[in-house]
Amino acid sequence: MDEDMNVIPARPESESSFTTDEEDEDNNVENDVVLNSEDENNRRVEGIDYDPSLPAQHTYLGSNLRELSGRVVLDDEALVTLPLLTLPGVILIPGQILPLRLEHPAMIAMMLNAIEKERTFGILATDSDVGTTVEIRSYSRGIEDDAEESVLKLKAEGRQRFKLIERWRQDDGFVMGKVKIMCDIEIAHPFDKNLDFTSRGNKYNYKLVPASTVWPSFVFRMYDSHFIMHKINDQLRNWANISKPSPSNPAVDHKIKDVQQTVHETEDTEGSIQIRKTVVTTIRRDDDDEMESIESSEDEEEDAQDFSQTLASPYKYSYWVAANLPLSDDQRVELLKIPTTIGRLRFEYDLLQKCLFLCCIQCGSKICTREDIFSMSVEGPLQNYVNLSGHVHETLTVYRVSNLALVGRSSTQQSWFPGYSWTICECSNCGHHIGWKFMSVKSTRPEYFWGISRANIQPKMN
Structure with a gap:
């Protein structure tokens, strides 16, 4: 890790989740191992009656967050100076919501300084020169009952990709960077003059128009973003009950x-x-x-x-898919580097076809299959959440797992999913922290599900 970066440190694996006052008692609780039980293998999620808007509100941050009006959009190819931050296990994608809980005085001072100016800072991908600008949407500052010093809580949103030019540490301790805003290159479709994409009658007309040109049909499909979006939707349906971005989703124009x-x-x-x-x-x-x-x-x-x-914006749709797929850090960085929308969509479609299952990043034990993924949030199955220690987890919701052991007692403290308690779970083979089991405490459905930390798993590709 570069010494010249503002880093929110990750806690040790055994402490990387929430902590409670019952921690000492929890260590004496016998682990409940889930090993491909018949009930778990045959489980299906049906009749979900949980309000999926609740997780997206991040109510665990409190109700006194001050909303900031207006939006900041930086010019493409512009050179700007931003405070930089690195979050272990987080590769932020444009459009993703980022909750933060900061206690370190230097971090709080840096964010308050950003709020007073452009309300924008940068999240730099670990061991990379690319990142995403982040706009602060709301914040609150105060002293909590369990904290001796001031705490800053905020919600922010990933906005634009950037490439790092240079960085330095100021006398006040802030790490600043000169970055270049990366623009998306729009490749004109070779049949734009021949086909109206908003026409319902031409929705599946992929043979008629190419037949009237000198190009073969495969060229048409290579540059048809709506065709690839349709193929991605088919793959997502094969994955599981992943909610595709509906026209009410912010990812749609x-x-x-x-x-x-x-x-x-x-x-x-x-x-x-x-x-x-x-x-x-x-x-x-x-x-x-x-x-x-x-x-x-x-x-x-x-x-x-x-x-x-088909009325969705391919540009924003490509980022929605990138944000909700359980990809490795390297794959996410690769997506951030792709300069075209059609290139991102094709890369995502290729990954969707190749992914077989998700496994423990430490020992390779199978945790779940792609068919086990489902959405508990309106924003999609993979979202950012922050715990009491300030560690941000990109958490994937699944309804069926294997090779996991429950550790300690359940708790409802600071639950990311209101109405559910959480219990830490680890890989039953190597003891590596994987995520949490969430159990309903209000008779809502599903009765339980699992939250898997993306940083602690990796996709198995064929």
Whole structure:
């Protein structure tokens, strides 16, 4: 680790999770090992009634966070000077939410200084020269009951990629860096003049247009971001119940503003009344405020949802996929370096096809398969959460695991998922910290699930 970096240190593996006053008693509790039990192997998540908006609110940070208005966008290719920070186990992707809990006076001073100016700092990927600018969205400062000194809590959002040019440590201890904002290069589609991508009739028309040009159809698919997005959606469905970004998700430019279900009564030839349910979806285009209505029968509702995906921004969608896949640090850094949207989408599709299962980063024991992943948050299955010690965990939610041992007692203190208690879990083969088991305390479904720290697992590729 470079000595000239602001680093929030990781705690030892045995302490990398939450801590409670019952820690000494917890060490005497016998481990509950999960080893491919029949119940676990046959488990499925059905009928989830948990509010997925709760984890995204990060309520464990408190309710007194001060919201900051306005947004900061730095010019592409601009050279800017930012305070730099490195978080062990975190490779931030644009669009990801980053919660922080800071107690070190120097860190607090650096963040308060950033809030007074551009509200922006940089997260540099470990052992790399690329990173992501981070904009502070809300914060609070005060002295908590269990803390002797002031604590700064904040929520921030990854914004733009950057490349590090140089860095230095100031007299006040802040590590600063001159960075170059990396822009996304938009590659024009070779058939833009021949095909209107917003036309529903041309949604699957991948053969007709290439047939009228000198290019073969595979060239068309290579540069068709919507086609690759459709293929990625198919892969995500194969992975598990991963919530794809809906038009109400921030990762989409065209947002569904209103969904109304109406019942139409029509008379058949015999005079009886038939009930036909339709879904009327009103879509608002952010760029020109045009309104478009799409009406489909109940049988076509799934197709209408698929169609709404074609209205998504490929640029933001590519980052949503990158943020929610349990990739290794090297793979995430590689994604940050790719300068084009179509290049990111193709790289992600390739990784989705190759990933078989997730294993312990220490000993390689199988922890879960890609089919075990599901979303407990509206933002997706992999999100950042911060514990009481200030350590940030990129946590993946899964409903089925193997080769894990529970350690200590359960607790509801500072739970990232309101209504659930947590228990530390380790690899049953090597004792490496893997994550937590979350158990419902309010009769919500699912009854339990697992949170896996991305930094402590690695994908097994074929």
